[in-house]
Amino acid sequence: MNANVKLYWILTVFFFILAGLYTAWSLLDAAHQQVEWVGTVTLLLSGMLWALIAFYLDKVHKAQGAELAEDRLDADIEDGDAEQGHFSPWSWWPIVLAGAASLVFLGVAIGPWIAFIGGGILVVSLVGWTYEYYRGYFAH
Missing domain, CATH: 1.10.287 (Helix Hairpins)
Structure with missing residues (x-):
């Protein structure tokens, strides 16, 4: 999960930078010379979405306390196998x-x-x- 959190923070920064570049590009356009709000707001909201997901996963990861199996390089697949619940295989x-x-x-x-x-x-x-x-x- 630690790798996911880092990836989401990178995507957050990417979308905020992209929103700034998009706004500057729309202002420098010779035909319009005004902010194109749909794209700017979309990119800003996308950055906020990734920030929300990264913040939430970071808090969940820190609340678990211990290192997860998927974060260790020496872990096996069955180390991350947890109880998923009880399901009746015969139930219709x-x-x-x-x-x-x-x-x-x-x-x-x-x-x-x-x-x-x-x-x-x-x-x-x-x-x-x-x-x-x-x-x-x-x-x-």
Whole structure:
């Protein structure tokens, strides 16, 4: 992550320099001789975006305290392997949930009646996925 933070700070400086050059270039243009605001603001906002990301990642990296596996040259791939959570490989609920979300978005685009049907299926599938370990073969 340390390399990413340095890269993002470099990109921040690059975009701010580029915004200054772009503004100077638009002022030196013989045809217009005025600031072209769309490009200048876009480049400034791009620099601010990279600064925000670099600042956030720098704070996260410092808050973790220890050196991360991806920052060490002698690290192996499995050193950065962390627990990702528990997922049921046999569960059909995520597929039903994705289909229901698709119906909701389709309903927003085409007709509200499809969104209401998708919303009902969405609630049922969310409850089913949440409580799948409380019933059946895999109950706790």
